[in-house]
Amino acid sequence: MRPRAYLKPWIFGLAAGTLFVLAEAVLPIYPPSAYAFCLSCHVRDLVDNIVNAIASTRFQTTEVGGRALLLTSPGLLIGAFLAARAHRETKPRRATRALAFALAGAAMMIMGIVIFGCPTRLALRAGYGDVYGIAGLLGLFAGITVTTLVSRRRAARGATKGEAR
Amino acid sequence: MSGPAGGALLSLAFLAIGLAVGYMAQRSRMCFVAGLRDWILVRDAELLLGLFAFVATVWLLCSVLGTLGLIHHGMPEFAAAPGGPRAASSGALPAAAGIFNRLFFTTLGGGFLMGALSVAVGGCVLRQHVLFAQGDGNAGFYLLGFYAAVPVFYLALSRLFAWVYG
Numbered sequence: 001m002r003p004r005a006y007l008k009p010w011i012f013g014l015a016a017g018t019l020f021v022l023a024e025a026v027l028p029i030y031p032p033s034a035y036a037f038c039l040s041c042h043v044r045d046l047v048d049n050i051v052n053a054i055a056s057t058r059f060q061t062t063e064v065g066g067r068a069l070l071l072t073s074p075g076l077l078i079g080a081f082l083a084a085r086a087h088r089e090t091k092p093r094r095a096t097r098a099l100a101f102a103l104a105g106a107a108m109m110i111m112g113i114v115i116f117g118c119p120t121r122l123a124l125r126a127g128y129g130d131v132y133g134i135a136g137l138l139g140l141f142a143g144i145t146v147t148t149l150v151s152r153r154r155a156a157r158g159a160t161k162g163e164a165r
Numbered sequence: 166m167s168g169p170a171g172g173a174l175l176s177l178a179f180l181a182i183g184l185a186v187g188y189m190a191q192r193s194r195m196c197f198v199a200g201l202r203d204w205i206l207v208r209d210a211e212l213l214l215g216l217f218a219f220v221a222t223v224w225l226l227c228s229v230l231g232t233l234g235l236i237h238h239g240m241p242e243f244a245a246a247p248g249g250p251r252a253a254s255s256g257a258l259p260a261a262a263g264i265f266n267r268l269f270f271t272t273l274g275g276g277f278l279m280g281a282l283s284v285a286v287g288g289c290v291l292r293q294h295v296l297f298a299q300g301d302g303n304a305g306f307y308l309l310g311f312y313a314a315v316p317v318f319y320l321a322l323s324r325l326f327a328w329v330y331g
Contacts, residue, residue, distance in 0.1 A: 007192035009200075009215025016186055016195075017222030024237065025230050027178055031240035037182060039290040039311075041242075047315035059319045060243055068175035073294065075183020076190070080298035083191035095302030104286045105293070105310030108279060110318050112290075114329060115275035116242050119197035119289040122276060123216060127223025128238060135269050136276035137220075143280025144201045151284070152206060
């Protein structure tokens, strides 16, 4: 059963898409293009700025990242926490696969830095008509399809083995 | 919006975007990866519809606002700094390089790995943020790795970047 005050994902898509494009239209958040939202790139710029300030390094940031602190990721955490608290959906759960998840997070960031985007920004760039954004989104779809089919086959095989026993 | 005050206002704008998206993402359980996964597994198209609605909205608004000169296509990711790394762009490579170049295949492959990895951990980066905000310990370690990888990349793996964009 869907929880009360559930927001339809298509409304999220509509609202977030409008917010990101209008943000670029009214705010000086360029260059780069399509930069109103990205968790990989914004976190990279934020961490780079912090490390540069502490350790006097010269890690490269985008032009926007040089002018402002990209607090999107902390803002997202606060927003999601407030929503979860308001609707009593906070469920503290202990980590069961800490190392695997930490490595997965690190790998996602490294790929995000190389191809300029998390899945959300790849979709945003695809909407902008950026060929590389479309390529990234197609790659994303292929990765999801292959992994889902492989895990479904594995699960089916496991179930068959279990029945045989 | 120039100078320190402009920078502070812009920082607050990004914080506000994050807050709004975080709130909506928690209420909608939106995930940019789970949509296709759910459709393949159980033919549930609800999250996939969210992704399509997002891309269609961006495309439509970009087309309209682009004609008014309010959208800035093809701007470089990094400006070339004297003595620093070369300019790198996600959408404005020299025409001679064509479309099917090293960056194209790297982006395709990177997207593939992102999709595979996100299915393995049960959600995209946006969803992991929401799960951590709801108290999920695994998602907390995911974000720890996500943040910690930035200096690690610049200290140990920046040659990879130079290979793609060099």
